[in-house]
Amino acid sequence: SQATMTVHSLNIFDRKGKTLFTKTYSPLAKKQQRYLNQTGTAEPGSDPITEQRKLVFGMLFSLRELLGSLTPADGDKEPSLEAVKTGSSTVHTYETMSGLRFALYTTNDVPSSNLSSMRSDFSESTFAQDVLRHIYSNLWVECVIRSPMYTTHNPASKDSFDVKMTNFERDLDSYLSSLPWFR
């Protein structure tokens, strides 16, 4: 039912796994993140939430490789990962040509695409793959890549470009709120 559909979190990683953006949305995820922060373990200098994000990146990276080995070679498409569903949540993932990776955690009733085995019966579904594409092409590109601060920052320098200096989060929140399955 539409009542349960929700976004838990969004993470954006660069091609090396560095977190460029992270936000937790659902009250349930926020509560469990707080719990994890208090009770989880981490390397010195890190924290449980950062460690969990590393797991997300590593898992998506390895699963994509795995899927590549299992996909028929006669297809005309590059094998790519779209969604990973467990008993508790689904992570929808999208990778750009430049290696930027989006990971959107949702409840298990949010369909990935029209071929998704997770699609529910109501016809007005918004597919997670389309949502991620929109977030990249319309929001990230517009707010971040086209930002004068981004074009002038030195990628080699230790001070990384800070997404918080753009309107990305504001526009993202606005877009997500407009989706039928956001709570």
Added chain:
Amino acid sequence: HHRSLSPRAPQIGTNEWLRIGSTFHSLHAIASEASPVKSFGSVDAAGIDVIEGEGIVLCCFQTRTGIKFVLTAEPGTMHLHQVLREIYVAYTDCALKDPFYELDMPIRCELFTQAINDIMDRYDR
């Protein structure tokens, strides 16, 4: 146990299957850890159920003892979870109840192979 069920399936040697199996086993467990939300239900609910990629879908059924049945298929293929459950039943009937089958050894039972053939015939129609 590994088996190709379609001519389009990639040719994968036994050693690579072992590598794929052990990688999947780890990732299956990691997926629960990586999730920002955990359900506190039974152990059966933990781990990867479905992986969707462009051009492929992977479906996994895990038993209470941790044995994983994994199927790959064309996206949009129906009844994958049902097929996996039937394969599980075939496993219990043909392998587990076979007095000569040793647990955790490769499954090479003719009855099991035939049971899979039968399941595939039924679902391909």
